[in-house]
Amino acid sequence: MEVVRNAFDFSDFPKTDLLVVGCGLLFLLFFPLLPHSTFAMATMIQFLMFSLYGMGWNTIGGYGGQVDLGKAQYVGIGAYTTAVMLIRWDVPFWVSMPAGVMFSVTWSFIIGYPLFRLTGHYFAIATIATSLVLKDVFEVWDFVGAARGLEILATKYDAVDFTHLIFENDNYYYYILLAFFLLGILIINWFRHSRLGYQLRCIKDNELIAQSLGIDVHKSKVKTYALATAFVSVVGSFHACYIKNIEPEDTMSLDLSILIALMAMLGGAGSLWGPIIGAGILIPLKSYLKEWLGASAGLVGIDLILYALIIMVVSAVEPRGVWGLIEKIRARRT
Amino acid sequence: MMKRFSMGLAWCAALMLIAGGWLVPSPAAAVKEVKIGVIYPLTGGAAAAGRELRAGAELAAQIANEVMDGIDMDMAKKAGIQSLGGAKIKLIFKDHEGNPTLGADLAKKLILDDKVDGILGCYHSSVTKTVSAVCEQYGVPMINGSSTSPALTKRGFKWFWRTTPHDKWFTKDLFELLDGLAAGKVRGVSGVKKDDLQRLAAACERTEWGAHVADLIKTLAEQYGYDLKKSILYAAKSADLSSEVRSLKAARPDVMLFASYTSDAILMVKTLKAQKAKPKLIWGQDAGFEKPEFRQTLGDNIVGILTRTVFLPKVADIKPVAGQVNQLYKAKTGHDLGGASARAFTGVQTWVYALEKAGSVDHAAIQKACNTIEIPGEQLVVPWAGIKFASTGDETGQNVLGSGLIGQYQKGKDGKIGLEIVYPFDLATADMIYPFPGW
Numbered sequence: 001m002e003v004v005r006n007a008f009d010f011s012d013f014p015k016t017d018l019l020v021v022g023c024g025l026l027f028l029l030f031f032p033l034l035p036h037s038t039f040a041m042a043t044m045i046q047f048l049m050f051s052l053y054g055m056g057w058n059t060i061g062g063y064g065g066q067v068d069l070g071k072a073q074y075v076g077i078g079a080y081t082t083a084v085m086l087i088r089w090d091v092p093f094w095v096s097m098p099a100g101v102m103f104s105v106t107w108s109f110i111i112g113y114p115l116f117r118l119t120g121h122y123f124a125i126a127t128i129a130t131s132l133v134l135k136d137v138f139e140v141w142d143f144v145g146a147a148r149g150l151e152i153l154a155t156k157y158d159a160v161d162f163t164h165l166i167f168e169n170d171n172y173y174y175y176i177l178l179a180f181f182l183l184g185i186l187i188i189n190w191f192r193h194s195r196l197g198y199q200l201r202c203i204k205d206n207e208l209i210a211q212s213l214g215i216d217v218h219k220s221k222v223k224t225y226a227l228a229t230a231f232v233s234v235v236g237s238f239h240a241c242y243i244k245n246i247e248p249e250d251t252m253s254l255d256l257s258i259l260i261a262l263m264a265m266l267g268g269a270g271s272l273w274g275p276i277i278g279a280g281i282l283i284p285l286k287s288y289l290k291e292w293l294g295a296s297a298g299l300v301g302i303d304l305i306l307y308a309l310i311i312m313v314v315s316a317v318e319p320r321g322v323w324g325l326i327e328k329i330r331a332r333r334t
Numbered sequence: 335m336m337k338r339f340s341m342g343l344a345w346c347a348a349l350m351l352i353a354g355g356w357l358v359p360s361p362a363a364a365v366k367e368v369k370i371g372v373i374y375p376l377t378g379g380a381a382a383a384g385r386e387l388r389a390g391a392e393l394a395a396q397i398a399n400e401v402m403d404g405i406d407m408d409m410a411k412k413a414g415i416q417s418l419g420g421a422k423i424k425l426i427f428k429d430h431e432g433n434p435t436l437g438a439d440l441a442k443k444l445i446l447d448d449k450v451d452g453i454l455g456c457y458h459s460s461v462t463k464t465v466s467a468v469c470e471q472y473g474v475p476m477i478n479g480s481s482t483s484p485a486l487t488k489r490g491f492k493w494f495w496r497t498t499p500h501d502k503w504f505t506k507d508l509f510e511l512l513d514g515l516a517a518g519k520v521r522g523v524s525g526v527k528k529d530d531l532q533r534l535a536a537a538c539e540r541t542e543w544g545a546h547v548a549d550l551i552k553t554l555a556e557q558y559g560y561d562l563k564k565s566i567l568y569a570a571k572s573a574d575l576s577s578e579v580r581s582l583k584a585a586r587p588d589v590m591l592f593a594s595y596t597s598d599a600i601l602m603v604k605t606l607k608a609q610k611a612k613p614k615l616i617w618g619q620d621a622g623f624e625k626p627e628f629r630q631t632l633g634d635n636i637v638g639i640l641t642r643t644v645f646l647p648k649v650a651d652i653k654p655v656a657g658q659v660n661q662l663y664k665a666k667t668g669h670d671l672g673g674a675s676a677r678a679f680t681g682v683q684t685w686v687y688a689l690e691k692a693g694s695v696d697h698a699a700i701q702k703a704c705n706t707i708e709i710p711g712e713q714l715v716v717p718w719a720g721i722k723f724a725s726t727g728d729e730t731g732q733n734v735l736g737s738g739l740i741g742q743y744q745k746g747k748d749g750k751i752g753l754e755i756v757y758p759f760d761l762a763t764a765d766m767i768y769p770f771p772g773w
Contacts, residue, residue: 038446042439139540139567147545147567148485151463154471168471170442243435245464249541249569250434290429301377 006193007186021273028178032171039291041170045242047283048177049235054264054275055184056231059191060224061261062269065204066116070127071260073134074229076252077104078236080138083150083246086164093165097237104233105226112225116218119207128254135252149247152240165241173242180234188272191227200224204270232260266314268323277322285310367424368415368695370685371444373437373455373465374678376429379570380457382596382627383674387457387480388427389667390675393659394682395423405658407713409686417693423686426450430461437461441468451695452476452688454681457674459483460542466494475700477688479681480674482620483546487724487732493697495704495723497684498677499736501543501619504642505550507738508617509558511640511757512589515768520756522765530614533563535587537578537602538619539594540567547593547619563587570598579605593619600631607635607773614769615640617740624741626669629751636743637751638770644716645676646741646753648763656715676715684709684721711735717761742766 010018031044053071060066081100085091091099111130118126139147157166167173191197199220202210210217240246267278289303318325372391376384396402399422402410414420426448430437437456444450445468453469453476456462462481469476470491478486478496482504487496514520516528536551538544548565555562564585568578575598582590590613594602599622606616616639622628623641647670650657659679660671671679684707689695692703709721719735741753744764754764 037443039439039443042442046439147540148542149460151467151489153489154467243438243464244467245434245438247434247460247541249460301381304377 003190003194007190009193010189017273025182028181032174038170039287041174043284043287045170045174045177046287047279048174048181049239050260050263050279050283051276052177052181052184052235053232053260054267054279055188056228056235057260057264058228058269058271058275059188059200059231060221060228062264062271062274063191063197063204064200064221064224065270066119066221066225067124067261068127068225068228069124069254069257069261070129070131071228071232072252072254072256073131074104074108074232075236075239075256076134076138076246076248077107078233079240079246079251080144080150082237083152083240084144086152086240087150090164092163093237093241094163097234100237101230101233104229104236108226108229109222112222116221116225128257131252131257132254135248138248138252145247147248149245149250150240152244154244165238166244173238177238180238184231185272185276187231192272196220196223201270262311266311266321268321268326271323274321274323281322282311366419366421368418368421368689369424369426369448369450370682371428371441371448371450371453371455372425373428373430373440373444373453373461375432375457375461376427378431378433379597380432380595382625383457383621384429386625386667386669386672386675387678389663390671390678391425391454391682393663393666393675394679394686395425397659397662398423398682398686405662406655407659407683409683409713415686415689417690418695421689423682423689425454425682430456430458430465432458432461434458434460434464438464438468441465442472445469445472445474450474451697452685452700454479454678454685457481458541458543459486459546462486463542466491469493473697475688475697475704477681477684477704479684480677481543483543484550485542485546487729490728490730492730493701495684495731495733497680497721497733497736498644499718499738500732501547501550503736504619504738505547505554507642507740507757508591509554509560511740512560512615513558514757514759519759520766520768521759521762523768526768528559531588532561533586533588534560534591535564535582535585535589535613536562536591537566537568537582537594538592539570539598541570543621544570544593551591560589568598570595572598572601575601575605576609578602579609579611583609583611587613589613589615589617591617591619592623594622596622596625596627599623599625599628603628603632603635603639610773612770612772616770617641620644620673624673624753626672629743634745634751635773637745638743638767640740640742640756641753642738642740643673643753644718644736644738645671645673646739646755647671648741648753648755649715649717649739651763652761653712653715653717655712656717659715671715680714680716680721683714687721 057071061068078100081103082096085096115126138144154166157164159168199215203217207217263278263282264275268274286307289306293303374384374387398409399414401413414422428440456465457480459481462478466476470493475493480498482501484500484502512531515526518524534555538548552562566578618641620642624643650660663671687707687709688700688703691707692699705725711718711720718737721733722735724732724734739755740757742756743751744754745751755761756766
């Protein structure tokens, strides 16, 4: 009961925040009914996916302060589990997705246990290494299509197939992902108020003090890492059904790991809304800069330069990200 | 209370309108034109190829849309698509960065927002795979000019046609050349024994395309009786290939085979030079090995390197029409036509023929036209017998009249480095340099 109460307890946020969130949610809820382009829809789906990735990363990276740059390996495990099970044995998404989470979490325990003996930069480097090693394994593993990857042929399924999560119309994908997104917010909100959440914040502030208070630092980290993994793995499974083509280079690359961490950090690591703000800024920015300034305007590459500039400016002005900026302004006003 | 509620509602509605406003696409202009969505890698590691592809496609569209004297091509003699009342071809370019996921999103955007009549692209086989799957799902015709992974036409798609020959043919050409060397068929080379070329080593980039090439090399090496000592896959984005080259060298190969995109091809050759690798032959599977950047960056170092291709400027000596188009292309870009640009050109040209034959932009009509189209070889810039797609069998959508070339970088009389044809043997334009002269 307390879990549910915690999940729905947003009372520590000011009213203005909740109003903005409410408007945002209404917009998300009715977005498909508004006139919009397919490109805007694809951008919104990307936004929701990266918000969820970021939320997962935020538990260990933001609240726990452990910079994890290997999240893509779990995207891969989730995506491959769903794709392999669907293509080889016609297993519904709703079975393969939890299976993917199970594999991911097991793998996260296996590598998390030794990895959390490391701290700081060494931990970050080790996460990159494990992710790249797993990617290399998938690139030569014939059972999962090796470097060629796997392709789900949408034409083999009905236009609306809820069991396999194959749809012709992106609106379905959108609403399913939105449901995951709302659930994700509630889980992170619970995590914030939970014992584990408090333990982790304490670890972030000072590991030695945390230990002296009787917190099993290693265990808390491994547990939170598994939670972060579950988030990423679910979206990975979704990715497989949405994109219908997965290959190691695409789902397990270092670029993806960095992007996940970047969104959360730019939005504001260690806050509930940070990753959502990060994804909400970076994803549309990237898509639309490219659309307006890229190939069609004949200015190839300019969009990437601007995009990088904006990221550099934000991180130079306020290292705690956009959320840190908001809090700074607030502190000044009161 | 009620008033406040309705105020709140009004605010929300206003917010959504503002947020929604910029998402709405601008309405399409009602001019008589046929819109083709073109998805190429305009930024990223293959940006160099993207520039060439774009220039090739644009030139073809220009020739189709205007009456151009001095080019012996049907589409140069008329302005626009005649069966559609002179409708002009409009190419809408999108940049996929070599990313299959982005490619699929762009394809959806082109189909649903821009309402294109068809798609052309995408160079990277991995991107072509996802884009063609989207086209298949929405029933929109897609013509592919330059992706050579054999798997693409093995899926039985009804909306996908490929003009270029694929890697199986190209890789076969290589082994024919090796056999030809031993049999004394190669112009300017004699006294080579098959044992001299026995040991092979291959390094291919590890996405859809390279991984397939690696498989093909392995199967064909067995078939032709060569010994593949080492075969590795590497990441095209690698900043360092020294350990890969070391492991290739350790196999002491007579022939080194590569499937590389642009930046990695350049790095590969630099590393080979740095480590003083000296095989008797170096062969590249097109792509990076025939880009202008490859030549410009590496200069004299590439003399003697072989690459398979579908187009060389030397083709102009055999085909006048290729020379005419090449002149226009060179005036526009400063470069000669290459494998990428010539095939992009041919892709747009195929679209013109398909539309001319269909007489409509109805997708089903275009599908029917593509399945029955026949473009004679004399109309093309590439040295093929023509374009005709298989409409059944295990290569559905594949052009059955294509063929490849193998070129070798040689220094011309003017001191410039260019590609000379060494295979097919009857088209050879120069004596082959054998063995590879070293660095």
